[in-house]
Amino acid sequence: xxxxxxxxxxxxxxxxxxxxxxxxxxxxxxxxxxxxxxxxxxxxxxxxxxxxxxxxxxxxxxxxxxxxxxxxxxxxxxxxxxxxxxxxxxxxxxxxxxxxxxxxxxxxxxxxxxxxxxxxxxxxxxxxxxxxxxxxxxxxxxxxxxxxxxxxxxxxxxxxxxxxxxxxxxxxxxxxxxxxxxxxxxxxxx
Amino acid sequence: xxxxxxxxxxxxxxxxxxxxxxxxxxxxxxxxxxxxxxxxxxxxxxxxxxxxxxxxxxxxxxxxxxxxxxxxxxxxxxxxxxxxxxxxxxxxxxxxxxxxxxxxxxxxxxxxxxxxxxxxxxxxxxxxxxxxxxxxxxxxxxxxxxxxxxxxxxxxxxxxxxxxxxxxxxxxxxxxxxxxxxxxxxxxxxxxxxxxxx
Numbered sequence: 001x002x003x004x005x006x007x008x009x010x011x012x013x014x015x016x017x018x019x020x021x022x023x024x025x026x027x028x029x030x031x032x033x034x035x036x037x038x039x040x041x042x043x044x045x046x047x048x049x050x051x052x053x054x055x056x057x058x059x060x061x062x063x064x065x066x067x068x069x070x071x072x073x074x075x076x077x078x079x080x081x082x083x084x085x086x087x088x089x090x091x092x093x094x095x096x097x098x099x100x101x102x103x104x105x106x107x108x109x110x111x112x113x114x115x116x117x118x119x120x121x122x123x124x125x126x127x128x129x130x131x132x133x134x135x136x137x138x139x140x141x142x143x144x145x146x147x148x149x150x151x152x153x154x155x156x157x158x159x160x161x162x163x164x165x166x167x168x169x170x171x172x173x174x175x176x177x178x179x180x181x182x183x184x185x186x187x188x189x190x
Numbered sequence: 191x192x193x194x195x196x197x198x199x200x201x202x203x204x205x206x207x208x209x210x211x212x213x214x215x216x217x218x219x220x221x222x223x224x225x226x227x228x229x230x231x232x233x234x235x236x237x238x239x240x241x242x243x244x245x246x247x248x249x250x251x252x253x254x255x256x257x258x259x260x261x262x263x264x265x266x267x268x269x270x271x272x273x274x275x276x277x278x279x280x281x282x283x284x285x286x287x288x289x290x291x292x293x294x295x296x297x298x299x300x301x302x303x304x305x306x307x308x309x310x311x312x313x314x315x316x317x318x319x320x321x322x323x324x325x326x327x328x329x330x331x332x333x334x335x336x337x338x339x340x341x342x343x344x345x346x347x348x349x350x351x352x353x354x355x356x357x358x359x360x361x362x363x364x365x366x367x368x369x370x371x372x373x374x375x376x377x378x379x380x381x382x383x384x385x386x387x388x
Binding site for chain 1: 248251254255274343360
């Protein structure tokens with residue numbers, strides 16, 4: 001090594017390495033900031049579009065506090081009338097939170113659901129994203145049927161060997177239904 | 191050693207996964223499917239080539255006693271750059287690999303090559319070395335992912351060859367499968383390369 005490990009050299013060297021590296025990072029951050037935002041936004045828009053009826057315009061973001069917890073939701077409208085709500089809901093599954101985007105129609109029926117993120121066991125709980133299970137929530141009317149797995153006296157067939165995940169999914173959807181009720185009460189009282 | 195040999199030695203003789211057994215954490219964790227394994231391999235390849243080049247370029251002006259912190263900062267910078275780029279342009283892959291991208295910083299392959307090769311060789315040689323080792327890593331992870339995907343999910347690169355509603359052998363997608371497949375692949379790799387050596 002050509003350079004001596006004196007105190008001055010070490011300080012100088014580390015200082016300049018850090019300085020150059022942070023300058024480089026700042027440049028890359030500035031360049032990628034916009035694409036990252038667009039990518040995140042696209043993801044949200046896509047998951048909203050997947051769970052609510054056809055709409056025009058841009059989903060309006062809002063939040064509401066139900067039993068001391070804040071929930072994010074998006075209102076979509078067609079011809080100026082709100083036609084659906086996409087509600088971000090979550091419940092604790094077998095190995096972490098199961099985050100679900102639940103779409104509600106203006107009539108209070110679940111239109112569709114989409115799992116935003118989950119970390120359930122592959123091949124077991126992770127099957128909750130598959131249509132065989134998730135499609136049960138399509139056009140699910142909470143006024144007629146019960147949002148629980150059959151074992152608990154509900155109308156949802158649980159995934160084999162993954163009752164905990166199935167329950168979590170039901171809880172998440174039920175939470176969204178409750179949030180929807182709170183939203184519609186708010187709208188009426190206005 | 192010629193440039194070409196520098197690249198090929200990473201594929202076979204010094205294959206990071208099957209021969210050096212380095213970087214086992216991402217190897218075992220991210221290879222649930224061929225495409226995941228390949229993405230992880232390519233991400234590491236990117237960091238490895240750039241950090242090898244940068245370290246080879248600055249090695250002479252870094253005092254010996256602080257070389258490790260300096261290398262780590264350089265490697266971490268490239269990993270963060272990669273992270274930004276993936277978030278921006280391949281968000282789907284970024285989401286699957288998740289935590290393992292920032293963990294490339296502490297992947298012993300990257301620091302290992304910096305210490306063992308890049309700090310005493312030229313920039314070009316170090317780039318070739320990084321490319322070779324990176325390709326070796328990518329190849330191993332892809333094979334490992336492919337085997338686990340075929341056995342565990344019954345598909346090849348997300349193309350399913352068994353009926354939609356049936357499953358593969360679940361164990362191979364989970365952690366124990368990773369260890370088993372890796373062990374058998376190492377045995378196979380040793381057998382094939384040993385024959386060549388005679």
